[in-house]
Amino acid sequence: MRAEIIQKLGDIVGEDNIYYSLEDLYCYTYDASFVKSDPKKDLAGVAVYPGSTEEVAEILKLANQEMIPVVPRGAGSNVSGGTISVGDSIILVLKRMNKIIEIDSKNLIAVVESGVITAQLQKEVERVGLFYPPDPASLAFSTMGGNVAECAGGPRGVKYGVTRDYVIGLEAVLPNGEIINTGGRTMKNVTGYDMTKLFTGSEGTLCVITKIIVKLIPLPEAKSTMMAVFSEIDQACETVSEIIAAGLIPCSLELLDNIYIKNIEEYAKVGLPIDAGAVLLIEVDGDSEILAKQIAKIEQICRQLGAVQIRVAKTKEEAEELWAARRAAFAAVSRLRPTIIGEDATVPRSKIPVAVRRIQEIAAKYDIIIAILGHAGDGNLHATILTDETDLEEAARVEKAVDEIFVATVKLGGSLSGEHGIGRAKSKFITLQTGEAGLKAQRQIKKALDPNNILNPGVMFGA
Amino acid sequence: MRAEIIQKLGDIVGEDNIYYSLEDLYCYTYDASFVKSDPKKDLAGVAVYPGSTEEVAEILKLANQEMIPVVPRGAGSNVSGGTISVGDSIILVLKRMNKIIEIDSKNLIAVVESGVITAQLQKEVERVGLFYPPDPASLAFSTMGGNVAECAGGPRGVKYGVTRDYVIGLEAVLPNGEIINTGGRTMKNVTGYDMTKLFTGSEGTLCVITKIIVKLIPLPEAKSTMMAVFSEIDQACETVSEIIAAGLIPCSLELLDNIYIKNIEEYAKVGLPIDAGAVLLIEVDGDSEILAKQIAKIEQICRQLGAVQIRVAKTKEEAEELWAARRAAFAAVSRLRPTIIGEDATVPRSKIPVAVRRIQEIAAKYDIIIAILGHAGDGNLHATILTDETDLEEAARVEKAVDEIFVATVKLGGSLSGEHGIGRAKSKFITLQTGEAGLKAQRQIKKALDPNNILNPGVMFGA
Known part of the structure; x- marks a missing residue:
């Protein structure tokens, strides 16, 4: 990263909130997925921790002018490679923006900054008899912003739905640095396109989410x-x-x-x-x-x-x-082999028996270990591949097995991902489900809102 | 409409399914709203009733090549002027595509063509102990496609949400005639952008919806x-x-x-x-x-x-x-005056008392009758203005009153429309809520998917 850019970013977020030493930048070649950036070519140029929406807007304006890729990141707990560095990029970490702004028990809503930890929000709303149901396994450390960007799910999805079912409004910064508010504080809202739901699950490719309005429900007795x-x-x-x-x-x-x-x-x-x-x-x-x-x-x-x-x-x-x-x-299973790959292919609930059999057949065919755990109630199976990524011969068999699992899932009327997202891990498979015309329409939306492709380039759509 | 286009459209849908006499075309200058097309300049050129998705695709391909506006229409029961003719346009009526394709009680989903009447779907799913909750007042005659395009609500919204909360997949035809499938049959699905929710409530401006997958829930005891x-x-x-x-x-x-x-x-x-x-x-x-x-x-x-x-x-x-x-x-109230204007400004629930007082003050200020009925449980008030549109002096007062109601609603953290949509009726107010930058982002999406602006031009974004 050019010194001049680092200087400008430092001016925006303050010297204490910017990192660019080699050891710092190495941290952003990882997230919770098995996908890693190659530190030789994909090390980030700088990581910044803004403290306000205005700072996020300034950073994006600069990045857009200079055509520098920006990778938004919460806790980095996503499992699809959605938050790892992509060359000489800016890692934009939202963790400092971690205020619960409001819990409104009259209107059953909460307003939070995107760096709020999900479990913390849940604890606070439960103290007043309310309930925010989405419960990704990462909830003790993942952020609400990350949950919204990935549309996180969890075991309670079967009855209560996922993150998208609770997000009713957002404050978001567009790639050009403009701050917009989508949705709002009302349960019913049809003013214009549903940008809130479009941004939910957009994996940091369309905007940087800075504030979130969620609906709450009464805590079950x-x-x-x-x-x-x-x-x-x-x-x-x-x-x-x-x-x-x-x-x-x-x-x-x-x-x-x-x-x-x-x-x-x-x-x-x-x-x-x-x-x-x-x-x-x-x-x-x-x-x-x-x-x-x-x-x-x-x-x-x-x-x-x-x-x-x-x-x-x-x-x-x-x-x-x-x-x-x-x-x-x-x-327990992570003791078995050095590498765990957690897939989350999802099928219509009635297809769970046949999907499980297909996964077991594929495991046998390629002689690999696949353990199955799942939010079975909503068809969201977590096929857990236990392998060793340094064994290249086995890794090749794993790759073929994963390909077959995805093809089988889509054939059963399922989805490549129920709650983990596409990220960098599954982008090569996306047309299996969207079709070419469907993907083209999505790329058109990406291009319309982010013409310079600065936001999380490569995520979802590949290179 | 040029005879050659009518000929081509007739070839696509068959002679029995195309209408272009003056008396036929007059019917499409109206929908259930108080907004009407001026028959002198906005009479449609032709109305077509396709029988299949492929026919819809052929019609859109032709319209896109010839840059002819297309107005998708179900029962025409929307109350925001979203389905009225816009000059020498094609009215694309989906009512013939009215098959309930599947009610899958194992997976709690139904698949319908977009011309299916909402009440008919509800009756059929209730016969097998299931429930499709959205209940717009028009449900006895409005179509599922229309309900999705407008994101229809209803009294049950307070507990069960609105149409968007039930639509999990769509088959849609893009303005260029490409057929795409969004979402799917699974409860959890994060493969790519949430095009399903983007299209839900897009008021016929982004695509023509041809099939709909909805989730169902068990019928309450x-x-x-x-x-x-x-x-x-x-x-x-x-x-x-x-x-x-x-x-x-x-x-x-x-x-x-x-x-x-x-x-x-x-x-x-x-x-x-x-x-x-x-x-x-x-x-x-x-x-x-x-x-x-x-x-x-x-x-x-x-x-x-x-x-x-x-x-x-x-x-x-x-x-x-x-x-x-x-x-x-x-x-009952329609007997009072010749013209009824039903607004559906929506506020956070705790603001209902002050919103009601504001509406009553505005009615008094402009000396007009505004009756209030509402889905109060979700803040969705229906301020019903009883007036006479032929009395131009009163109409001017009504217009000012409506302006003030919208400004007051947004000030209270509310939405211009809870469930009726923006259509042609409220497009001039939309930036009150979205802001200029927010509206620009929406227009960019519209332009990306419909570069020739053939689908329902003027709806939502104005001229």
Whole structure:
């Protein structure tokens, strides 16, 4: 990066909020995905931490004039390579802008800056009896801005939807440095195009999100948690379909396969039967009067479809124990091999049994380990590939397997990504789903709003 | 329209599906709004009724080559002037494409062509225990395509959201005739930009919607309806705020002011107290075990805030009687004056009391009649201006009053339109809310996808 640009950026954000040493810049070649920037050619030129929307606007104006790529970044916890450096670029980190501006319990909305940690917002709204449901696994450290940019999901998606279902307004800075407000504070709003939803999930390619208005809902009165163990994974998958088809919508409906079960038990000793084909972790919430009825119906469906063991938590502590297994999942399998690739191909819920079988066949065909865990209730499977990226021969087989998983997913009417985003990891696959004409329309929108292609170039659309 | 174009269009849709006589074309100078095309200069050149997506694509290809404006139209029931002819244009009516393609109760989705009547879809999904909540007043005749293009709302919005909250995938024809599929059949989907939500509410300016995938939810087990009568409208407005702030989310929460009450009673004799300041019609739904509890809490809030009379329906028939008042509303007040202008400015829920007072002050200032009815639960007020458009002096006062209502709405953090859309009726006000930079970004998107400005020119953005 030219010294003159670094000087100007320093003037904008202040000397304490700009970093350009080699060791600092190395940090931005990574995010939580398996995609990395090559430090030899893709090291960023500078990282800046603005403290206000006006500073963000100044930075973008400068970058646009000078045609310098800008990579917006929150906690860097995305898993699709959406926040890594792209050559002599500006890393624009929003973490200093971390104020909860307002929790309005009369209107059931909250207004936050984009650097607010998701869990912190949840904690604050729950203190006043309200609820912000989206719960990505990263919520303890990921930022609201990142959640909006990626349209983060989570286990509660099955009942409560994802980030897009809660974002009703944004303050955003366009690539030319103009500050705009989209949507607003009302539940109904049809004034012009829905720029709010267009920006939600746009992965930092159309604007930099600086403020977010989310709708909140009343906190459910109570919840109830159960676990069902199946000998065969097919039975568990069929059970998921049946629960949904019966009109019962749990707030979480998580599936763990045998690879996960065995490793979780070895790692965390939570009492899972290690020879089980699959486990379903099911949670319902709502008015306390109706939970027992729902749990009874779900238990009945589980038994009909062959559950060999059912545990219904009687206390909060027992519920925590059941969740402990799910929480230990990634840590447990990450001991197996040095590299974890977490895919999140998503299929219509009724296709879960066939999707799981296809993934297992693909794993066998290429002789690789794929563990399956998933937000099964909304068809969002997390096929977890356990591999070693330094073994080039195996890496080639993994690549072929991933290709086949994506093709199979789209054939089943599914989506390449349910909640992780396309980023740099999946951009080569995007036309599988959008088609050429569909992608062209998206590129036209990108070009219209960012004619110099300065915002996160390469993300979503490839080079 | 040149004879050669009419010939080509006739070849595409068949001779039975094309209309170009003067009397036919006059019909398209109207929709359900008070905005009309001037037949002297804005009469359409031809109306076509395609029978398939491929025919729509052929029509758009031709129109784009020949730079002929195209006005997509469903039932023409929109109330913002979004479907009226614009000079020598093609009216593209989607009503023949009216097949319910699929109701998938395993995955809780339905796939429909855009000409399907909304009420028909609702009836069909309810037969299998499912629910498509959006309920615009026009649902008995409006089409799903129109509902999506306008992002239609309705009374149930307060609990269940609006059309955009249910549309998860579209088949759409771009202005250049390319057919694309957006979104899909999965609940979670973050592959590329959210074109589905961008197109929802785009008022026929970006694409012609040909197929729609909507998510469905389980049909609530039961519902319970009540009416609360207040001496003062302020008390009713405060009650709305309190109900929501107490975490009670009714499925409908409708407000009627004294002008409505008096006229409904005169017209329909449903037993309303004609000296009441306001009536709230409240409906809750869900599991039968919890409805009584909810109604009791709501009743308590109503009494605390001064309700002078409360009627809780004990039977389905009694609930129907309560709704009869609401249903008769427009017919009742339409007897007062020859012209009805229904605005739908929307404010944050806590601002309803002040918004209502502002509207009443504006009515007094300009000496015009404005009755207020509203989906008060989501802040979506329908200020109903009763006037006579042929009285030019009064019309000038009405115009000034409408201007002031919009300015007041935006000042209160509200939206120009909650569910009716901008259309031709409100395009001159749009920057009040979007700002210049926000509108420019929207225009850039329009230009990117429709460079020849053939789709519904003038709608949303003005001339």
